[in-house]
Amino acid sequence: MGRLLLSTCALALAVGCAPSVVDMPFDSDGDGLMDLDEQEIGTDPFLDDSDGDGHLDGFEVDEGADPINAEDYPYAGGYGIDRSCRDTLTATGNAVGDVTDNFSLLDQHGDQVKLWDFCGRAVLLVAGAFW
Amino acid sequence: MQAAYEQYRDSGLMIIGLYTETNEYELPTSEDLQGWADTYGLTFAVTADDAAVWTRFEVDYGIPSLTLLGPGAVVVAADDMGAVSKIPEALPD
Numbered sequence: 001m002g003r004l005l006l007s008t009c010a011l012a013l014a015v016g017c018a019p020s021v022v023d024m025p026f027d028s029d030g031d032g033l034m035d036l037d038e039q040e041i042g043t044d045p046f047l048d049d050s051d052g053d054g055h056l057d058g059f060e061v062d063e064g065a066d067p068i069n070a071e072d073y074p075y076a077g078g079y080g081i082d083r084s085c086r087d088t089l090t091a092t093g094n095a096v097g098d099v100t101d102n103f104s105l106l107d108q109h110g111d112q113v114k115l116w117d118f119c120g121r122a123v124l125l126v127a128g129a130f131w
Numbered sequence: 132m133q134a135a136y137e138q139y140r141d142s143g144l145m146i147i148g149l150y151t152e153t154n155e156y157e158l159p160t161s162e163d164l165q166g167w168a169d170t171y172g173l174t175f176a177v178t179a180d181d182a183a184v185w186t187r188f189e190v191d192y193g194i195p196s197l198t199l200l201g202p203g204a205v206v207v208a209a210d211d212m213g214a215v216s217k218i219p220e221a222l223p224d
Contacts, residue, residue: 077176079145085203094187096206101187105149105178108164113176118145119204122221124214126132127149127185127196130159130167 032058043067075117076109082120089116135215136175143202143223146175149185151194 026035031048033041043050043057050057053070060067063074064081075081091101102116115123136146150159150167159167159179168177188198188209197214199207201221208214208221 075176077174079176080140080143082143089204091204094189094206094209096209098206099204100200100206102204103182103184105147105180105182105184106161106164108161108168108177110161113147113178115147115200116204118147120202120223121143121145122139122202122207122218122223123200123204124132124135124144124146124218125149125185125188125198125200126146127151127180127190127194127198129151129194130153130163 029057031056033061041067075107075111075113077107077111079113079118080121081117083117085119086116089119132175132215133171133173135218139218139222144218148173148175148177149180150177151180151183151185 027033028035028045029048033043033045035045038045038057041057041061048056051066051068051070053073055065055067055073057067060072060074065074066072072083089099089102092098094100100115102114104112104114107113132146132148136144150164153159153163158181161179164177164179167173185194185196185198188196188206190196190210192210195212196210197212198209199211199214199217199221201207202223208217211217
């Protein structure tokens with residue numbers, strides 16, 4: 001719920017002008033998040049893309065991304081991201097049982113796909129060529 | 132691979148295609164990748180492997196090559212064409 005100041009002037013000329021506060025849902029920047037929710041999350045209620053990564057704050061929240069971190073965004077491909085362990089990983093090698101290093105590669109939607117954005121999931125890597 | 136993606140996606144599987152070159156032996160562009168994905172109906176990530184990621188896993192027989200990672204990016208099967216059958220055991224709890 002946001003708070004909106006309403007002037008009663010137009011409605012109550014007979015009794016004089018007085019501002020009043022009305023509780024109502026309000027999304028000032030139209031990003032899908034209510035202003036009070038934005039205050040709690042830390043996003044700007046008057047900026048629809050607080051971290052400037054090209055995705056609306058509300059969409060990022062819905063998709064599990066961080067709307068105040070430009071490096072953290074939903075993929076256009078709609079992949080099921082799970083970054084829950086990303087910041088705890090340390091690469092150890094590439095043999096069975098090792099933690100393999102992160103990578104960032106261009107995908108068919110023009111996004112950079114980062115392996116560790118899926119660290120909470122199993123990942124099948126399929127190497128091939130167009131021929 | 133698309134069938135495996137559709138079968139296990141909601142259980143915690145991601146598939147990343149690592150494409151090394153086009154028919155003209157060039158690194159695929161985003162448009163090339165989109166065309167490839169559209170042609171074969173692929174909805175998982177189809178990427179241009181300009182970092183030679185696929186060579187990390189001691190690939191013996193070239194491409195195609197499959198490598199399966201469990202949660203935490205832990206290698207479960209490296210350069211293993213039987214990796215698809217191991218997907219269920221690699222899925223998160």
